[in-house]
Amino acid sequence: MELDWHLSENTTTGRSGSGGSTSPQPAWTTAAKLDGTPTRQLTLRICTSIGRDIEPDYTTMALYEYVTKEQLAGFDRYKYSAVDTNPLSVYVMHPFWNFLVKFLPTWLAPNLITFTGFMFLVLNFLMLAFYDFDFTASSAGNQHVPSWVWVAAGIFNFLAYTLDGVDGKQARRTNSSTPLGELFDHGLDSWACIFFVATVYSIFGRGESGVGVGTLYCILWVVLFSFILSHWEKYNTGILFLPWGYDISQGTISLVYLVTAVVGVETWYQPVIWNLLYRDLFTFMIIACSFSVTLPMSLYNVLKAYGSNTLKHSSLYEAFLPFLSPVLLFVLSTVWVIFSPSKILELQPRMYYLMVGTAFANVTCKLIVCQMSNTRCQPLTWLLLPMTTVVLLSVTGVFANETLLLYLWTSAVILTHIHYEAQPGLTGGGTNRPDSSRGLSCSSVQLTDTSPITTETESPPLPSTRTLQLKRTRLNEECVQKPLVERTHSEGPSLRTGQCKTGNAACRHADLVFFYGLA
Numbered sequence: 325m326e327l328d329w330h331l332s333e334n335t336t337t338g339r340s341g342s343g344g345s346t347s348p349q350p351a352w353t354t355a356a357k358l359d360g361t362p363t364r365q366l367t368l369r370i371c372t373s374i375g376r377d378i379e380p381d382y383t384t385m386a387l388y389e390y391v392t393k394e395q396l397a398g399f400d401r402y403k404y405s406a407v408d409t410n411p412l413s414v415y416v417m418h419p420f421w422n423f424l425v426k427f428l429p430t431w432l433a434p435n436l437i438t439f440t441g442f443m444f445l446v447l448n449f450l451m452l453a454f455y456d457f458d459f460t461a462s463s464a465g466n467q468h469v470p471s472w473v474w475v476a477a478g479i480f481n482f483l484a485y486t487l488d489g490v491d492g493k494q495a496r497r498t499n500s501s502t503p504l505g506e507l508f509d510h511g512l513d514s515w516a517c518i519f520f521v522a523t524v525y526s527i528f529g530r531g532e533s534g535v536g537v538g539t540l541y542c543i544l545w546v547v548l549f550s551f552i553l554s555h556w557e558k559y560n561t562g563i564l565f566l567p568w569g570y571d572i573s574q575g576t577i578s579l580v581y582l583v584t585a586v587v588g589v590e591t592w593y594q595p596v597i598w599n600l601l602y603r604d605l606f607t608f609m610i611i612a613c614s615f616s617v618t619l620p621m622s623l624y625n626v627l628k629a630y631g632s633n634t635l636k637h638s639s640l641y642e643a644f645l646p647f648l649s650p651v652l653l654f655v656l657s658t659v660w661v662i663f664s665p666s667k668i669l670e671l672q673p674r675m676y677y678l679m680v681g682t683a684f685a686n687v688t689c690k691l692i693v694c695q696m697s698n699t700r701c702q703p704l705t706w707l708l709l710p711m712t713t714v715v716l717l718s719v720t721g722v723f724a725n726e727t728l729l730l731y732l733w734t735s736a737v738i739l740t741h742i743h744y745e746a747q748p749g750l751t752g753g754g755t756n757r758p759d760s761s762r763g764l765s766c767s768s769v770q771l772t773d774t775s776p777i778t779t780e781t782e783s784p785p786l787p788s789t790r791t792l793q794l795k796r797t798r799l800n801e802e803c804v805q806k807p808l809v810e811r812t813h814s815e816g817p818s819l820r821t822g823q824c825k826t827g828n829a830a831c832r833h834a835d836l837v838f839f840y841g842l843a
Contacts, residue, residue, distance in 0.1 A: 398697025434495035441487030463531030478581030514688040518681020559695035663719040
């Protein structure tokens with residue numbers, strides 16, 4: 325069927341949240357051509373509404389600009405590139421995920437799958453926080469975590485791992501892959517590190533046969549370092565080399581949870597061989613995997629790109645710039661641990677791990693945005709500035725109640741990160757780009773009035789349906805068996821008409837509407 329584009333006559337107000345507010349009105353601005361001749365220009369925002377009439381929200385979404393215009397433009401040019409050579413992933417998990425995704429309905433959004441998997445990890449964290457808040461339940465003589473909790477933890481962890489593998493396949497299956505979807509996926513992955521590390525810690529606890537809170541703090545940073553290493557690698561090479569340790573660790577963790585439910589935590593008190601305890605094996609495997617596999621492979625891939633002249637950043641400073649904020653976060657959090665008057669890590673280990681892991685996720689998301697948009701990574705993350713103040717207030721004793729300070733700062737970090745993740749299209753400042761989740765797809769059209777400009781000349785009237793003349797660009801509409809209509813369009817200053825091709829009756833009618841608005 326043929327879909328005609330038209331200019332909406334009723335576009336004088338916009339919507340923001342639950343109430344309406346006046347939108348910025350389009351206006352002619354004076355510009356100059358290359359020869360110096362003054363002209364007037366008018367920039368319009370073109371939005372297509374799928375199946376419903378929605379006006380774009382041109383109000384400011386945030387006071388802080390999370391993503392710059394340059395980064396948004398980089399997202400438009402972004403193409404996903406990843407390499408997965410792990411035999412377990414290639415020969416076992418990918419075939420399993422390909423089989424499983426066939427049973428998912430096509431209307432199920434990939435981002436919903438991603439979020440559901442992430443929430444399973446959060447649920448594990450909350451369950452263990454309820455039964456083992458201070459990581460002492462597994463110690464001898466204490467009331468242990470119920471067996472059913474370990475069974476649930478094993479199932480939930482495997483479900484989270486499975487959904488993390490299925491979401492991308494669902495996106496490609498329904499032709500709904502987007503850079504923002506990948507950003508959402510990797511952003512939640514960076515936050516998930518703290519949740520599965522803290523949950524695993526409850527197996528061993530902090531008793532005589534367990535792992536000290538200081539040791540677990542170091543292990544947490546090894547895991548965080550391994551995660552950011554892959555994205556630093558992509559920042560420099562343009563290719564995401566998926567680490568081998570992830571698939572192996574997720575399968576092992578799920579199995580350990582189930583085994584713990586059967587044999588009890590007392591089994592992990594026993595030595596594996598001679599005097600080597602399970603806790604020592606656990607610590608050794610994580611550190612050895614990071615420094616003997618993940619780090620060497622990342623350095624090899626970066627050096628290989630350098631040798632083939634495909635490295636994106638030739639300067640050593642630019643190449644290692646993404647590590648500056650994570651290193652500063654490590655320094656600040658470690659200074660707090662070492663010089664804490666009340667030994668805050670011993671007093672509140674779970675909350676401290678949560679604060680560090682969430683702050684790290686926020687820092688990492690900035691790097692992910694830069695490597696996906698092919699833009700320069702900013703040296704510092706603003707979150708480190710108030711954290712510096714918090715650490716100083718704590719170690720100097722100015723704020724006497726250190727536990728209260730930790731809880732307040734952890735809450736602020738979590739809310740800040742949720743606000744960052746929840747921004748529609750990650751928009752901020754004065755840049756407004758409604759995302760596809762709101763049923764809108766927007767682009768800009770710039771009109772030029774070539775009539776001579778004098779002081780007496782009045783600005784030409786705003787265009788209407790009758791006066792607006794736009795070039796015709798073919799819009800290829802591929803309809804799938806779901807309400808959302810996928811759109812791919814060619815480069816051009818404007819869009820006029822489109823076609824929707826269907827092989828069945830599954831394609832719903834789409835209302836394509838022009839909206840006035842400032843770009």
